[in-house]
Amino acid sequence: MCETEQKKQVTPRVATGDRAILPEGAKTIPVYIMGKKYEVPETLTIMKAMEFAGFHFLRGAGCRGGICGACPTVYRMAGDYKLHFGLACQTVVAADMYLAQIPFFPANRADYSIDEIGGLPEAIHALYPEIFRCVACNQCTKACPMDVDVLGYISALKQGNIEKAAKLSFDCIQCGLCASRCLGEIPQYHVAQLARRVYGRYILPNAEHLKARTAAIESGYYDKMLDELEKMSKEELEKRYVEREREPDFAEVGSWKPEETRYL
Amino acid sequence: MKISYYPGCTLKTKAKNLDIAAVASLEALGVEVEEIERWNCCGAVHSLTADDLIHQVAPVRNLIRAKEMGADKLVTLCSMCYNTLARANEMMKNDPVKRDTINRFMDEEIDYNGDIEVVHYLSFLKEEIGWEKLKSQVKVPLTDLKIGSYYGCTLQRPTEVGIEPLGHFELMNDMFTSLGAEVVEFSAAAKCCGSYQVLSSLPGENNAAAVVINTAAKEGVEALATSCPLCEYNLGKQQQQMQDKGKIEQNVPTYYFTQLLAVALGLDSQLCHFELNDKKSLALLEDKNYLVAA
Numbered sequence: 001m002c003e004t005e006q007k008k009q010v011t012p013r014v015a016t017g018d019r020a021i022l023p024e025g026a027k028t029i030p031v032y033i034m035g036k037k038y039e040v041p042e043t044l045t046i047m048k049a050m051e052f053a054g055f056h057f058l059r060g061a062g063c064r065g066g067i068c069g070a071c072p073t074v075y076r077m078a079g080d081y082k083l084h085f086g087l088a089c090q091t092v093v094a095a096d097m098y099l100a101q102i103p104f105f106p107a108n109r110a111d112y113s114i115d116e117i118g119g120l121p122e123a124i125h126a127l128y129p130e131i132f133r134c135v136a137c138n139q140c141t142k143a144c145p146m147d148v149d150v151l152g153y154i155s156a157l158k159q160g161n162i163e164k165a166a167k168l169s170f171d172c173i174q175c176g177l178c179a180s181r182c183l184g185e186i187p188q189y190h191v192a193q194l195a196r197r198v199y200g201r202y203i204l205p206n207a208e209h210l211k212a213r214t215a216a217i218e219s220g221y222y223d224k225m226l227d228e229l230e231k232m233s234k235e236e237l238e239k240r241y242v243e244r245e246r247e248p249d250f251a252e253v254g255s256w257k258p259e260e261t262r263y264l
Numbered sequence: 265m266k267i268s269y270y271p272g273c274t275l276k277t278k279a280k281n282l283d284i285a286a287v288a289s290l291e292a293l294g295v296e297v298e299e300i301e302r303w304n305c306c307g308a309v310h311s312l313t314a315d316d317l318i319h320q321v322a323p324v325r326n327l328i329r330a331k332e333m334g335a336d337k338l339v340t341l342c343s344m345c346y347n348t349l350a351r352a353n354e355m356m357k358n359d360p361v362k363r364d365t366i367n368r369f370m371d372e373e374i375d376y377n378g379d380i381e382v383v384h385y386l387s388f389l390k391e392e393i394g395w396e397k398l399k400s401q402v403k404v405p406l407t408d409l410k411i412g413s414y415y416g417c418t419l420q421r422p423t424e425v426g427i428e429p430l431g432h433f434e435l436m437n438d439m440f441t442s443l444g445a446e447v448v449e450f451s452a453a454a455k456c457c458g459s460y461q462v463l464s465s466l467p468g469e470n471n472a473a474a475v476v477i478n479t480a481a482k483e484g485v486e487a488l489a490t491s492c493p494l495c496e497y498n499l500g501k502q503q504q505q506m507q508d509k510g511k512i513e514q515n516v517p518t519y520y521f522t523q524l525l526a527v528a529l530g531l532d533s534q535l536c537h538f539e540l541n542d543k544k545s546l547a548l549l550e551d552k553n554y555l556v557a558a
Contacts, residue, residue: 138325
């Protein structure tokens with residue numbers, strides 16, 4: 001018995017996958033994916049570990065860089081009642097993790113036309129009256145893999161402060177874990193997105209330089225240059241690309257000017 | 265003097281006229297008002313269900329915010345917020361089992377044992393400013409204003425958290441006396457305004473509110489003052505509709521007590537946001553020549 005156990009550790013019987021390459025001498029650890037035990041190499045992220053175990057992500061995986069919000073995971077450590085939350089592409093596996101992916105949560109999303117609803121808090125209150133079901137239990141904030149103060153922005157909206165809500169929710173990646181935990185059934189992340197849209201559309205001042213640039217484009221100022229490019233042969237385009245002037249990587253802002261100024 | 269202040273959601277939206285006048289008045293009286301950080305809804309209404317601790321989490325979280333800022337007192341203003349915060353505080357002080365359950369549930373927060381004192385604005389005025397000092401700061405005495413202090417339900421009930429015993433209205437009355445107004449005691453000062461019943465009655469047909477207005481008018485009250493946004497909605501904002509429906513015989517303009525305090529302290533009337541009150545409220549003050557514009 002003892003011998004078998006030892007042998008297992010030397011050449012572990014692991015599930016195979018085509019993405020992760022097991023480094024020489026790497027130790028494996030047990031994790032439970034949807035209740036079933038797998039031995040996976042330590043140091044992998046949850047997503048890599050699941051692929052190592054043979055799962056293929058058709059949905060529920062996106063950027064793999066911790067920013068798209070497609071791969072929220074809920075997990076618990078054996079012997080502990082506490083739930084933990086993370087992104088599968090960012091969280092490293094640990095021994096005796098019980099894992100479940102929540103790729104989608106059926107949260108209510110209101111229909112609206114941003115140009116018609118107006119910029120007052122009442123517009124948000126009317127589209128998402130359920131925010132007033134919040135009892136400040138703070139489970140949303142505890143579930144957020146981006147450490148967003150979710151209770152803070154929902155409170156700000158109840159207080160009519162759209163700007164505060166937009167700023168507090170800026171790091172939201174729309175993974176939906178907040179909504180999955182809400183006892184008031186509030187779709188926090190959709191409400192926050194609306195708040196940021198209202199903030200951008202009605203509250204933030206318009207950038208003057210953007211207006212000027214849009215006007216220049218609409219006046220046809222750049223059309224000639226584009227026509228010129230469109231008529232070029234592939235060889236000419238390649239030559240131009242290779243010979244293009246390029247701002248040095250660490251040039252101080254505003255210190256560099258191209259020698260060719262015809263297109264400025 | 266610096267105080268920790270809890271405004272409440274309604275005071276930041278529909279009842280800005282209660283909040284802004286209150287803060288400006290305290291500042292005029294030399295008090296630095298510090299709004300607590302990261303506050304959330306007070307809980308809106310104290311939950312009377314026995315096994316319903318989750319509804320005590322919101323008020324307790326606010327008390328923890330105050331404690332985190334090093335406060336020993338939290339001043340608040342809206343009758344509903346005051347009631348909800350004060351009752352949750354009593355529970356945390358006196359019920360060790362519930363206190364323990366809540367503290368364990370809120371494991372991301374520091375433990376709380378009810379040691380913040382929840383103070384209503386009126387009590388603060390009396391205890392920390394004093395009527396004599398207030399009197400000396402009055403720039404526009406509210407001479408000839410026959411004011412009725414309307415307490416409604418939640419400032420005095422239950423008695424453990426009441427700002428003063430039932431049947432007593434000294435705090436608001438003394439404030440108005442200090443401001444130079446003529447206080448008229450009337451028999452509906454602690455009658456219910458109809459509260460959330462307004463949601464199920466047709467516009468202007470909230471009979472409880474009509475009783476308050478009619479009683480006040482009959483007993484010589486010219487204007488009503490309240491510290492509750494729901495009372496103000498039922499008595500003030502609905503008043504025109506009550507009149508249209510023939511429910512009330514005569515108008516009695518309504519105010520938040522802080523608006524009249526700011527007026528008497530000679531603050532810019534813009535700060536009082538009378539546009540959020542019924543039109544007749546502003547008109548009465550203009551007739552009496554109380555208003556100062558910057």
